[in-house]
Amino acid sequence: MYRSVKRRQLEIALGVLWLIDGMLQFQPYMFGQQFFAGILGMANMGLPHPLSSADYRIAGLLVTHPAAWNTVFATLQVVIGMGLLYGRTARLALLVSVPWALGVWVIGEGFGGLFMAGTSLLTGAPGAALLYGVLAVLLWPEIPPRVLDGLGQAAWFGVWAGSALLELEPVNHAAGVPGAQITNGGFGQPAWLAWLNRSTGHFIGQGGTAFAVALGAAAVLVGAGVFWPGSRRAAITLGILLALGVGLLGQDLGGIATGQGTDPGTGPLLILFALVLWPAKSSSVQPAANVVPTASRRSYRSDPRPPPVPIGQSVAVTANNQ
Numbered sequence: 001m002y003r004s005v006k007r008r009q010l011e012i013a014l015g016v017l018w019l020i021d022g023m024l025q026f027q028p029y030m031f032g033q034q035f036f037a038g039i040l041g042m043a044n045m046g047l048p049h050p051l052s053s054a055d056y057r058i059a060g061l062l063v064t065h066p067a068a069w070n071t072v073f074a075t076l077q078v079v080i081g082m083g084l085l086y087g088r089t090a091r092l093a094l095l096v097s098v099p100w101a102l103g104v105w106v107i108g109e110g111f112g113g114l115f116m117a118g119t120s121l122l123t124g125a126p127g128a129a130l131l132y133g134v135l136a137v138l139l140w141p142e143i144p145p146r147v148l149d150g151l152g153q154a155a156w157f158g159v160w161a162g163s164a165l166l167e168l169e170p171v172n173h174a175a176g177v178p179g180a181q182i183t184n185g186g187f188g189q190p191a192w193l194a195w196l197n198r199s200t201g202h203f204i205g206q207g208g209t210a211f212a213v214a215l216g217a218a219a220v221l222v223g224a225g226v227f228w229p230g231s232r233r234a235a236i237t238l239g240i241l242l243a244l245g246v247g248l249l250g251q252d253l254g255g256i257a258t259g260q261g262t263d264p265g266t267g268p269l270l271i272l273f274a275l276v277l278w279p280a281k282s283s284s285v286q287p288a289a290n291v292v293p294t295a296s297r298r299s300y301r302s303d304p305r306p307p308p309v310p311i312g313q314s315v316a317v318t319a320n321n322q
Helices: 007-025 031-045 049-062 068-084 087-108 128-140 144-166 176-184 190-204 208-225 229-250 251-260 266-277
Strands: none
Touching: 007 068, 007 087, 007 128, 007 266, 031 049, 031 068, 031 087, 049 087, 049 144, 068 087, 068 266, 087 128, 087 251, 128 144, 128 266, 144 208, 176 190, 176 208, 176 229, 190 229, 190 251, 229 266
């Protein structure tokens, strides 16, 4: 994968996001039983029975000692972030982050809420934890570039095309639902963000169906556009704009200003994903072949001597009989 941003810079950016997650996990609200009961209770909604049962058992274990468990979880996320910032430990941090991210996605996020009605890009699909795991794989140094590029394109398409399919759910394209989701997301947010939510929600109003169609169509273009070099940059740029939109409006940066947010949402992760896929500019300067250096050029018209003969070749000499 030929990136315009160096892999080490992307590792550092991912490490900063992990550090933010870890620091958010140290908020006072996270040390109480209400946090684990609430977040795992939400994650349990809509899950098939075996998964729901396992999630219920884990919730029962965590609520018995919430402060101790939260300290472990928060510390682990900070350690992953610090490990990514330091070059010599970045590989180990990536390795540790994959199973942890998948575990959080399955247990803490309930597969990103994909089994729950009403989940969409606005609400954080496909889940921030899943994107952490995907980015860790794409930044792994030993994967061959062509394989890495194929994996990145497939994952990008899966995220955006899958999100487009979610807009087909009846609740997601109901007339008043998207506007209400955005408006309600402003509660508890800073004044500027609350105003932005209310204004956008009122603008959409009862046009939820048109909004869902537009969002779904744009997501398809973003996902499919990376497969063609001519449309790749345009598709990724549109993806960045959509990530900014849903990250600010639908998700309100994960609600981190409320004191109960665990991460800044999928917006920053989707933007980082876009930078991973962004192609570097190919050099337009091509090396010239068989060019004789200027200093060694000879004007054979002005020099009566014959041109030099390459070593290993013979030359026929003709004698002029006077």
